[in-house]
Amino acid sequence: MASKTHETRKTIVLEDQKYQRGAGGETHQTASGDTPTLTTQVGTPVADDQNSLRSGQRGPTLVEDQHFREKIFHFDHERIPERVVHARGFGAHGYFEAYESLSDLTKADIFQRPGEKTELFVRFSTVAGNKGSADLARDVRGFAVKFYTKQGNWDLIGNNIPVFFIQDAIKFPDLIHAAKPEPDRDFPQAQTAHDNFWDFITLTPESVNMALWIMSDRTIPRSFRFMEGFGVHTFRMINEAGKSSFVKFHWKPKQGLQSVAWNEAVKLNGADPDFHRRDLWSAIKMGDFPEWELGLQVFDDKFAEEFEFDVLDATKIIPEEQVPVRIVGRMVLDRCVDNFFAETEQVAFQTGNIVPGIDFTNDPLLQGRNFSYLDTQLSRLGSTNFNHLPVNAPRCPFHHFQQDGHMAFHNPKGRANYEPNSWGEDGGPRENPATGFSSHPENLEGAKGRHRSETFADHYSQARQFYLSQTEVEQGHIADAFIFELSKVDRLAIRERMVAHLLNVDKDLAGRVGKGLRLKAMPKPADAARPTLTDLKPSPKLSIIANGPVSFKGRKMGVLLSDGVDIDLVKALEAALTKEGAMIEFVAPEIGGVEASDGTWIEAQQKIDGGPSVLYDAVAILVSEAGAKKLAKMPPARDFAADAFAHCKFIAYAAAARPLLEKAGIWADLDDGCRELGKKTDAAGVVEMCRALRFWEREKALR
Numbered sequence: 269m270a271s272k273t274h275e276t277r278k279t280i281v282l283e284d285q286k287y288q289r290g291a292g293g294e295t296h297q298t299a300s301g302d303t304p305t306l307t308t309q310v311g312t313p314v315a316d317d318q319n320s321l322r323s324g325q326r327g328p329t330l331v332e333d334q335h336f337r338e339k340i341f342h343f344d345h346e347r348i349p350e351r352v353v354h355a356r357g358f359g360a361h362g363y364f365e366a367y368e369s370l371s372d373l374t375k376a377d378i379f380q381r382p383g384e385k386t387e388l389f390v391r392f393s394t395v396a397g398n399k400g401s402a403d404l405a406r407d408v409r410g411f412a413v414k415f416y417t418k419q420g421n422w423d424l425i426g427n428n429i430p431v432f433f434i435q436d437a438i439k440f441p442d443l444i445h446a447a448k449p450e451p452d453r454d455f456p457q458a459q460t461a462h463d464n465f466w467d468f469i470t471l472t473p474e475s476v477n478m479a480l481w482i483m484s485d486r487t488i489p490r491s492f493r494f495m496e497g498f499g500v501h502t503f504r505m506i507n508e509a510g511k512s513s514f515v516k517f518h519w520k521p522k523q524g525l526q527s528v529a530w531n532e533a534v535k536l537n538g539a540d541p542d543f544h545r546r547d548l549w550s551a552i553k554m555g556d557f558p559e560w561e562l563g564l565q566v567f568d569d570k571f572a573e574e575f576e577f578d579v580l581d582a583t584k585i586i587p588e589e590q591v592p593v594r595i596v597g598r599m600v601l602d603r604c605v606d607n608f609f610a611e612t613e614q615v616a617f618q619t620g621n622i623v624p625g626i627d628f629t630n631d632p633l634l635q636g637r638n639f640s641y642l643d644t645q646l647s648r649l650g651s652t653n654f655n656h657l658p659v660n661a662p663r664c665p666f667h668h669f670q671q672d673g674h675m676a677f678h679n680p681k682g683r684a685n686y687e688p689n690s691w692g693e694d695g696g697p698r699e700n701p702a703t704g705f706s707s708h709p710e711n712l713e714g715a716k717g718r719h720r721s722e723t724f725a726d727h728y729s730q731a732r733q734f735y736l737s738q739t740e741v742e743q744g745h746i747a748d749a750f751i752f753e754l755s756k757v758d759r760l761a762i763r764e765r766m767v768a769h770l771l772n773v774d775k776d777l778a779g780r781v782g783k784g785l786r787l788k789a790m791p792k793p794a795d796a797a798r799p800t801l802t803d804l805k806p807s808p809k810l811s812i813i814a815n816g817p818v819s820f821k822g823r824k825m826g827v828l829l830s831d832g833v834d835i836d837l838v839k840a841l842e843a844a845l846t847k848e849g850a851m852i853e854f855v856a857p858e859i860g861g862v863e864a865s866d867g868t869w870i871e872a873q874q875k876i877d878g879g880p881s882v883l884y885d886a887v888a889i890l891v892s893e894a895g896a897k898k899l900a901k902m903p904p905a906r907d908f909a910a911d912a913f914a915h916c917k918f919i920a921y922a923a924a925a926r927p928l929l930e931k932a933g934i935w936a937d938l939d940d941g942c943r944e945l946g947k948k949t950d951a952a953g954v955v956e957m958c959r960a961l962r963f964w965e966r967e968k969a970l971r
Contacts, residue, residue: 280795283761287471292435292720293727293797294318295471308338316718320438320632324714325721326580329437329635336438340636343441344644351648353444354410356401356458357393358492358545359612360552362601364388364415364562370596373513373566374505376625378417379596387416387663390601391615392492392544395427396447397458402541404533405458406487406749411497411519412617413599416663423621424517425641429486430498432582433475435724437636442468443475461756470765473794474724476773477583477731479766483749484734485527485742485812490885491547493558493822494526501634502579504627504708505566512708514572514579514629516586518563518593524817526961528882530749532915535882543883549604556822556849557602563593576801577730578723582633584730587807611659616645624705651675667697728772729801735774737810741964744971747777751784763787768794816961821849825958826884828855828876828908830895835864837890837922840948844955855879855908857899865892877904881912886958888920888945889928896924900931909934913942914970916962920945920954941966 277288277296288296296318299305306314314335321333329336343352351357363385370379378386393410394401409428414421433443446468449455456462460482469475481487489495497519505515528536536543551558565586567579577584605611618641619634628634645654651674654660669686671679682694689695735743750770754763763785770778771793782790808814817823825845829838845852856862856872864870873879876899881887889909891899899905909932912919919942921929929935941963943954 282471282765289795289797290318290720291722291725291797292319293473293725294435294720295473308335309342318436318439319718319720320436320636321716322630322632322714322719323712323716325719326578326630326723327712327714328630329632330716331639336636337639339438339441340640341643343444344640344647349648349650350399352644353395354391354393354412355399356397356403357391357410357612358548359389359391359605359615360548360601361387361389361603361605361611362557362599364597364599366597368596370505371507373507373515373564374625375508376417376422376505376623377419378415378422378623379625388599389414389416389611389615389659390599391612391617392548394458396444396460401458402537403544404488404528404536404541406460406482406530406533406753407458408482408487409489409492409495411495413497413519414615414617414621414660417623418664419623419625420664420666421621421660421662422623422626423617423619424499425617425619425637426497426499426517426519428489428495428497429478429481430496430500430516430518430585431478431481431730432500432633433469433478434472434633435474435581435583436632436720437634437640439472440633440636440640443472456756461753463757463759463762466754466757466762466766467759470762470769473727473769473797474583476727476769477734479769480731480734480746480773483746483753484738485745488528488530488533489544490526490528492544493523493548493551494521494817496520496525497560500582501631502629504629505564506625506627506708510709512627514567514569516565516591518565519560519599520563520593520595522559522561522598523822525812525815526817526823526885527812529915530745530752532882532911535880535911539878539880539882548601550851551822552601552604554851556851557600558822559601560599561595562597562599563595565591565593567591576804577726578721580629580631580721581724582631583724583727587733587805588809589805589807610657614649614654614657615659616649616654616657618642618645622705624703627708630710653677669696726798726801728769728796729798729804731773732800732802733804733807734810735777737806737808739811739813739964741967742811742813743777744967747780747784750777750781754781754785764791765794767791772796772800813961813964818959819848820845820885820955820958822851823885823958824851824853824883825886825888826853826855826874826879826881826908827888827890828899828905829862829870829872830857830891830899831862831864832892832895833862833864833870833890834892834922835866835868836948837945837951838864838870840951841888841890841920841945841954844951848955850955850958853879853884857902857905862895876902876908879908880904881908881917882915884912884917886918886920887912888954889925890920890922890945891925891928893924893927896927900928906932908932913937913966916941916964916966916970918954918958918960918963919943920950920957922946937969939963939966939969 499517656677
């Protein structure tokens with residue numbers, strides 16, 4: 269079988285080096301001349317390092333794949349005790365409430381009774397950075413949910429992006445090694461703007477779709493509260509009759525979608541590296557509980573067979589226009605953790621934690637994760653008994669014969685610690701074919717071998733679809749992100765390779781990036797295993813701007829004050845924001861606060877050099893004439909106004925603020941996103957203006 273696999277490979281040349289492309293479009297590098305042969309740790313030569321061993325082209329991963337198991341096993345145990353990936357996280361408690369019975373789809377108990385609430389724990393995270401990194405790195409965000417159901421724990425572990433970099437879990441160590449700090453220098457931290465990452469991406473065409481997503485604003489979210497979550501993989505739901513349906517899981521934030529600008533993210537990391545953590549903590553503490561609705565994309569075998577792409581390919585989505593999302597319940601986060609270490613740090617998620625009524629598919633990335641997560645928890649938490657920890661323990665009764673080991677809080681009681689046994693009622697738990705978990709009886713056939721199905725070979729069509737689904741503003745952000753990241757790459761050949769891939773996605777995007785990098789000549793389009801489909805319709809659901817908040821609720825306005833400020837304007841704006849359900853924070857020259865026009869003392873939450881405008885969704889500058897002149901001499905005050913304008917935020921201002929706005933260089937350019945707050949009745953209009961995400965029309969003028 270190995271020889272047949274090699275026969276399907278196609279030789280290509282990149283930078284005068286020969287590579288081979290497999291049937292699925294994956295890149296193979298074969299030993300020749302003085303190049304050593306890749307081996308396992310015990311010296312066994314490796315024939316294929318790109319594909320795990322599977323039963324058939326699209327079948328499940330086989331546990332006998334020793335190379336895959338050794339590679340993942342070693343990777344899982346590389347670091348102690350910090351998570352290798354998703355090290356920087358923040359968690360909260362809450363509940364899931366079902367809207368309707370899903371008995372037609374699944375026998376999972378959590379989905380049987382409308383209105384029933386199930387306890388859960390959520391952990392959000394970044395992927396690449398260590399525990400001490402900043403929140404606003406350009407990175408994928410982890411979105412992991414542990415449901416404590418009556419049938420045991422169900423862990424739905426995903427990201428805020430619905431696709432992934434790779435198609436086969438055997439490549440996961442390579443991906444993360446490439447993304448993490450370069451091993452000889454241990455930097456850069458928490459970012460992918462370096463040679464190793466883009467070298468891997470440009471030699472792994474299957475990553476191109478994900479590259480478009482990570483260069484979009486999805487990877488710099490305004491808050492955990494304003495981002496979507498996705499299960500990434502295709503799963504199965506099984507009902508009582510044994511009928512199986514394919515399903516993809518979605519979390520839709522009821523607050524809408526929102527991200528920040530890149531320049532804003534850079535400054536936020538300096539002003540408050542805990543910005544996302546603080547935001548979630550503060551929202552829950554003040555009673556503004558974040559909510560997401562759980563949605564399902566449900567489809568059958570017929571759709572899977574007719575769909576343009578393989579539903580087992582984790583680098584692809586199913587557009588909502590083709591399979592609408594069915595909203596089936598909501599998640600509410602209403603309680604912060606009592607102890608970060610005991611809960612957020614010790615929580616152990618596993619993709620293998622499923623319940624009757626939910627099952628896996630043969631997605632090779634999911635199959636590998638099922639092995640990896642369990643193995644990782646042993647390394648990280650130091651014992652096979654990590655499920656005894658309160659945050660991991662099921663809330664339903666549990667009975668088994670597993671015993672001993674480090675930190676065993678629960679051991680079997682009585683004489684029997686094995687089965688079958690003949691001790692009757694004292695013999696412990698027994699199997700239950702009626703209610704126990706049973707896997708979907710899928711028929712499998714095919715030759716055993718290291719395969720990559722040809723149905724996985726289209727690497728550019730959905731990347732193009734994603735790009736064309738963005739607004740003009742978002743497309744500009746994607747191009748800018750590619751230019752920034754690739755400008756940090758030292759090797760010209762790597763930059764050129766990425767542009768070559770982008771030529772297969774969209775020529776305009778490739779041209780903008782090539783121009784931004786000032787390539788002397790555009791490269792030829794990258795060799796494609798499958799031609800790009802140009803007739804895929806844009807999917808508006810993929811745009812953040814098109815799916816933003818409909819109110820200013822849950823967002824925050826920063827109000828810069830000075831002595832002598834008109835107290836009526838302050839009270840009117842505060843009342844309007846409170847009515848909207850928004851937050852207000854006062855910023856002043858000194859942390860002690862300011863004295864208003866009527867002698868009222870207004871306490872400040874931030875000093876001007878500690879409360880820059882990047883911390884806020886919109887700003888107001890309410891000052892007296894004397895106060896404006898004083899602030900105009902202060903660089904942080906000038907930056908407060910200039911940055912808010914540059915980041916396309918809505919700005920309200922008192923007429924007396926003119927000296928500050930002139931000194932900040934924006935007075936002459938004030939536009940419809942800037943509104944004078946001249947009288948108390950203007951406050952409602954200011955709040956109404958702020959309901960939109962940003963005044964994006966300004967960005968064209970700024971460019």
